[in-house]
Structure formats: structure tokens, C-alpha cells
Amino acid sequence: MSRADAPETLDLVQDLVNTWFGRLSGGGDEHLRSPADLARWCREHGVPVADEAVTTDELELALDVREGLRAVLARHNDAVQPVDGPALDRLEEIAPGLGLHVSFADDQPGLRAQDGTSVRRMMATLLAAAVPAAHDRTWHRLKVCREPRCRAAFYDASRNASGVWCSMSACGAAAKQRAFVERRRARNAARRAAS
Ligand SMILES: [Zn+2]
Numbered sequence: 001m002s003r004a005d006a007p008e009t010l011d012l013v014q015d016l017v018n019t020w021f022g023r024l025s026g027g028g029d030e031h032l033r034s035p036a037d038l039a040r041w042c043r044e045h046g047v048p049v050a051d052e053a054v055t056t057d058e059l060e061l062a063l064d065v066r067e068g069l070r071a072v073l074a075r076h077n078d079a080v081q082p083v084d085g086p087a088l089d090r091l092e093e094i095a096p097g098l099g100l101h102v103s104f105a106d107d108q109p110g111l112r113a114q115d116g117t118s119v120r121r122m123m124a125t126l127l128a129a130a131v132p133a134a135h136d137r138t139w140h141r142l143k144v145c146r147e148p149r150c151r152a153a154f155y156d157a158s159r160n161a162s163g164v165w166c167s168m169s170a171c172g173a174a175a176k177q178r179a180f181v182e183r184r185r186a187r188n189a190a191r192r193a194a195s
Pocket of ligand 1: 145146147150151152165166167171
């Protein structure tokens with residue numbers, strides 16, 4: 001990916017969403033196939049969890065959070081993409097059960113994860129990161145690529161926040177190529193109709 005990294009607090013959100021993204025050649029790479037994969041992902045992000053400590057329910061939870069977030073972030077990238085209503089609804093269902101609470105630790109009021117398993121706390125921390133990001137206007141810069149085969153999360157650091165693809169050279173070029181082919185097809189059809 002050629003885009004700038006998201007600010008630190010949103011990094012985790014971006015990284016979770018990008019445990020799956022599609023390939024332009026078709027299909028995609030799933031990095032969370034098993035509870036052990038999720039445990040490894042947690043460890044890579046500084047949370048020590050043993051492989052056997054993660055349950056299949058927690059894997060399901062993480063995947064629901066991931067797809068809910070993908071649906072949310074897709075809304076930051078104009079109205080071209082269909083809204084994934086079921087994924088958004090699922091996220092709304094999950095969020096209250098994660099035990100977020102307002103903490104005044106260090107006189108920095110904020111949402112914090114309550115006690116729970118490591119995975120649940122991590123998901124709660126991830127969702128809580130959206131709140132301050134919405135205030136400092138970084139949240140709306142975290143987007144899902146407009147290319148329907150890709151759907152990767154990227155951080156749009158451009159001045160006017162107008163980026164739509166995760167990568168101009170890959171997804172942007174694919175869209176331009178498609179637009180070119182469509183224009184040519186339309187032109188040829190118009191020519192045929194005229195002759
Ligand atoms: Zn892309």
C-alpha cells in the first residue's frame with residue numbers, strides 16, 4: 001500500500017480491517033482463519049494471548065467487528081458503494097456488550113475497555129478509538145477502498161481528504177482502465193447506431 005499510515009490510535013482499526021482485503025485478480029487473503037490466527041494478531045499488536053486462550057466465539061466476534069468497521073469506513077468514501085446494512089446492525093448489537101466505560105484516569109476522560117478476555121478488551125479498545133478520532137477529524141479520513149474487489153482500509157492524508165483508492169497505481173489504475181474500456185464501448189455502440 002502506498003498510502004500514509006493512520007494515526008497511532010486508528011492504526012489498530014486499520015490493521016484489523018486489513019486482516020482481509022481482496023485482490024484485483026480475484027479472491028482475497030484471509031488472515032484470521034482460526035482462533036490461533038487471532039491470538040497471533042493480538043500478540044503482534046502488543047497483547048499477550050496464548051493460542052489456546054482464544055475461542056471460536058471470540059474469533060466470530062472479531063470478524064463481526066471487522067466487517068462492521070469495514071461497513072462504517074466504506075461510508076467515508078462517498079455513496080458509490082452499497083451500504084452493508086447487516087454488518088452495521090451487527091456492530092451496533094455487539095458494541096454495548098463489550099463493556100466500555102468512561103474513565104477519568106490521569107484526568108483524561110475517555111472510553112476504556114472494562115474487564116473481559118483479552119480479545120474482548122481489544123475489540124472494545126478498537127471501537128473506543130473511533131470517538132476521539134471523530135472529534136479530531138481523523139476518523140473520516142480512514143476509508144475503505146472504492147474498488148469493489150479490494151475493500152482494503154486506508155488512511156487518506158491528502159489535503160482535501162478526497163482519496164478514494166487505497167493505491168493509485170493498483171486500484172486507481174484499474175478503475176481508470178475500466179472507465180476507458182466503458183467509454184470506448186459506448187463510443188463504438190454510438191458509432192454502430194449512427195451507421
Ligand atoms: Zn484498493
